[in-house]
Every structure is written in C-alpha cells, then in structure tokens.
Amino acid sequence: MVDLNTLPDPDDPESGFAAVIALRRLADGLERRAVRSALRQGWSWVRIAQALGVTKQAAHKRLSDVPTGDETP
Amino acid sequence: MFSSIKARFQNIGTIKALCEGAERHAREDGQRDAGAEHFLLAAFDLPDGTARRAFAAIGADSAGLRPAIERQYADGLKLVGLDPTLSDVFAAPAPPKQKLYDAAPSGQAVMQALAAERVGHRPLLGAHVVDVVAGMPHGVAARALRVMGIDAAALQAAALNIIREKQAS
Structure with a gap:
C-alpha cells in the first residue's frame, strides 16, 4: 500500500518529474516483459493491443522489437 | 584550410562514435532512445579523453556517473x-533498433546544441559534450550530476578550459 504522505510534494516539480521518469521506465519494462510472455504463449498482436488498450498498429510499432527468445540466430 | 577540412572529417567520425556510443549506453540502460546522460557516457569513451579530464579537473570521478544515473x-x-x-x-537491455537513428528529446537537444556550435569545433571533443550537458538545468543528466555533488557551472568552466588548451596546442 502506497503511503500518500510519502508522495512528492506538489510544490517540488523536480521530485515529481524524477518519480514520473522512474515509473515510466518501470512501466516500459513491465510492458515489454508481459508482451514477451504473451508472444511466447501465441497471443496475436490484436489480442495484445486489446489487452493494452491501444490499436494494433500502435502496439506493433512500439513493441514489435520485443524478443520472444525463440528467434533463430 | 587543410586543417579545417581535416577537423571536419574528424568531427564526422566523432559524431558517429558519439551517436553509436550513446545508443549502446541507452540500450544497456533498458532504453530505446539515447538521452543526454547517454551522450555524456559516450563522451567518456571518446579517445580524446577530454570529457573525463573535465570531471577530473573539478575533483569528480567520471566513473560515478552511471551509478548516479541508476540511482535516479x-x-x-x-x-x-x-x-x-x-x-x-525490469531493467533488461533493450534490443538494437532496426529503424534510422533517433534520440530521446534530451539527446536531440545535445546534438542540436553541438550542431549549432559546430563552426567552433576544431575538432569536436568530448569536453564539448560535457559543456552542453552540464548546461542543461533539468532531466536525468542534470539530477545525476547533482547527486554526484557536481557544480554544473564549475564543470562547464573546466570543460571550456580544456577545449581552449586542446585547440591552442
């Protein structure tokens, strides 16, 4: 449970932005890991896009370089 | 005349090394596009050694930059x-990009600043990158320098001194 008292002071934008960057990086990593797992399980890009709430084109453009680990060298 | 042409060709090689180095550092950092902090790390790798010298001149250890970035x-x-x-x-290295070279907005700002000052680059040095990045007041690079206890203005002055010395020699 996040303690709301520990959230960055709204009057300190520098700390707020530092938290946003860290959260964005964390979210990107989590998203890529989930997409890799979905592709390994045979999910289509349509299904991945629906689960992420974006269009298939947007999902493919941003995440098509996620390695599944099954690529032939 | 000849020295100006030579410097221009040297600069092309340096820009290529900087961009490729920044992209490599960004990927190691789990990011797809290089930011200002990755250009600074790439400047440390340049053979001219002036970026590291600028840090050393103010008593800072350039090896502390990567841990300071991660701490952000x-x-x-x-x-x-x-x-x-x-x-x-979740910080897995990002795969190499298949598309044309692109940088994150802060990385683009570094390249734009270097391009704007290119006439004065005889040749382009790692210390020029230090000068540009140390002049950026916000972002991961600026915060990393603050975490290292670095006075950005002093770092900029050190970088400019080294550039002057190098160009005079």
Whole structure:
C-alpha cells in the first residue's frame, strides 16, 4: 500500500518529474516483459493491443522489437 | 584550410562514435532512445579523453556517473513509496533498433546544441559534450550530476578550459 504522505510534494516539480521518469521506465519494462510472455504463449498482436488498450498498429510499432527468445540466430 | 577540412572529417567520425556510443549506453540502460546522460557516457569513451579530464579537473570521478544515473530511477520509485530495487528488476537491455537513428528529446537537444556550435569545433571533443550537458538545468543528466555533488557551472568552466588548451596546442 502506497503511503500518500510519502508522495512528492506538489510544490517540488523536480521530485515529481524524477518519480514520473522512474515509473515510466518501470512501466516500459513491465510492458515489454508481459508482451514477451504473451508472444511466447501465441497471443496475436490484436489480442495484445486489446489487452493494452491501444490499436494494433500502435502496439506493433512500439513493441514489435520485443524478443520472444525463440528467434533463430 | 587543410586543417579545417581535416577537423571536419574528424568531427564526422566523432559524431558517429558519439551517436553509436550513446545508443549502446541507452540500450544497456533498458532504453530505446539515447538521452543526454547517454551522450555524456559516450563522451567518456571518446579517445580524446577530454570529457573525463573535465570531471577530473573539478575533483569528480567520471566513473560515478552511471551509478548516479541508476540511482535516479531507484530514488524516483522511492519517492512514490515503491521498492527502489524494482528499478533493476525490469531493467533488461533493450534490443538494437532496426529503424534510422533517433534520440530521446534530451539527446536531440545535445546534438542540436553541438550542431549549432559546430563552426567552433576544431575538432569536436568530448569536453564539448560535457559543456552542453552540464548546461542543461533539468532531466536525468542534470539530477545525476547533482547527486554526484557536481557544480554544473564549475564543470562547464573546466570543460571550456580544456577545449581552449586542446585547440591552442
């Protein structure tokens, strides 16, 4: 449970932005890991896009370089 | 005349090394596009050694930059009450890009600043990158320098001194 008292002071934008960057990086990593797992399980890009709430084109453009680990060298 | 042409060709090689180095550092950092902090790390790798010298001139250790960048992510998570070690959990290296070279906005700002000052680059040095990045007041690079206890203005002055010395020799 996040303690709301520990959230960055709204009057300190520098700390707020530092938290946003860290959260964005964390979210990107989590998203890529989930997409890799979905592709390994045979999910289509349509299904991945629906689960992420974006269009298939947007999902493919941003995440098509996620390695599944099954690529032939 | 000849020295100006020579410098121009040298600069092309340096820009290529900088861009490729910044992209490599960004990928190692789990990011797809290089930011100002990755250009600074790439400047340390340049053979002219002037970026590291600028840090040394103010008593700072350039090897401390990468840990300071990583600390930004951990500290950012801590600020919202999350476990700071989560920043390492998902930090897998990003795969190489297939598309044409692109940088994150802060990386683009570094390249634009270098391009704007290119006439004075005889040749382009790592210290020029230090000068540009140290002049950026916000962002991961600026915060990393602050975490290292670096006075950005002093670092800029040191970089400019080294550039002057190098160009006079």
